Amino acid sequence: MASQDAVPSPGDRQDHPDRQDRQDRQDHPDLQADCAACFGLCCMALPFARSADFAVSKPAGQPCSNLRTDFRCGIHERLRDRGYAGCTVFDCFGAGQKVSQVTFAGTDWRAAPETARAMTEVFPVVRQLHELLRYITEALGLALARPVHQELRRARDRIDGLTRGSAASIVELDVNALRGEVNVLLLRAGELARAHVPGPRKNHRGADLVGAKLSGAGLRGASLRGALLVAADLSGADLRDADLIGADLRDADLSGADLTGALFLTQAQLNAARGDAATVLPPVLSRPAHW
Structure with a gap:
């Protein structure tokens, strides 16, 4: 079941503590x-x-x-x-x-x-x-x-x-x-x-989540560093502010997922996953053409 904050309000997206800094990081x-x-x-x-x-x-x-x-x-x-x-x-x-x-x-x-x-x-x-x-x-x-x-x-x-x-x-x-x-x-x-994310933050660092059923999961602020998420169902999941460095997202379903403020997410990771027009991406990344 999705957490109560799975769908951020416009205010959440506008007032993110690091919003401007993250937009500026693309000039490299x-x-x-x-x-x-x-x-x-x-x-x-x-x-x-x-x-x-x-x-x-x-x-x-x-x-x-x-x-x-x-x-x-x-x-x-x-x-x-x-x-x-x-x-x-x-x-x-x-x-x-x-x-x-x-x-x-x-x-x-x-x-x-x-x-x-x-x-x-x-x-x-x-x-x-x-x-x-x-x-x-x-x-x-x-x-x-x-x-x-x-x-x-x-x-x-x-x-x-x-x-x-x-x-x-x-x-x-x-x-x-x-x-x-x-x-x-x-x-x-x-x-x-x-640290600004309210409530407990889940720790799935290095976890084997291949094919996991995580549709609508509340993973805001979670650590998914190095997690194996191959073919995982993350449709509609709240991944705001999640740390995704090194996470294997090959064939993961990100349809409708919210990746606002996701940390260390790369374009290559998105290209390896599946998503749709409803997937919310950080502004510095592009929606893959094959989605």
Whole structure:
């Protein structure tokens, strides 16, 4: 049964403590994919296996057969129809253009084949670093998380500096250790940002909720960090201010759900889920075309 506050009033949406900060956090083009400035690295460097997400298998370092000579995808508008749904839920968070234009100074792997192996190794690392930068940037846009802003800024500056190092220095990074350090700060930021939510807040951190029946559930301010929500029924659920960092939303039903103020929600997560015109999204995210 839905909680009494499952449908927010117009006042709730207008007076959210972090509303303006969250709207401002989208002005970071360096953390958004710019395919025109990238050498098609996601289509070359990353491997994928034949599955429901990919029509064929491809090893790391081998260009996808759909990659054109201009580094654009030849079936971009038909990816789902052609069996490449996995491509539609991937986001490099701007790592593609960073590696292409900064690490390798605009020299592409086709013009200089000897760089292909290094790009294949560097791109996945920078992609993880940019994902951390994306979360840190969001946390810095949360007014209620101000007590950890100074530490977050230091982490941001450090990681940004690492992304600008040499190819050799990047592949030697211990990304898992960095993730562990940053996660402590993001966890605290999430807790501070959710502290204003009235009443008890549910904790489903890391929970196995695959296929769970959560239609109309009152999950406002809940922690769903890293939760497995594959094919879960979240239709009509109240997910306002819920912490969704790392939550697996593949094929989850978000029809009519309210995601106002959801924390650390990415476009890739939405693209992997199902929703409809009644799904309420944060203003910085877009309604997927396939909904």
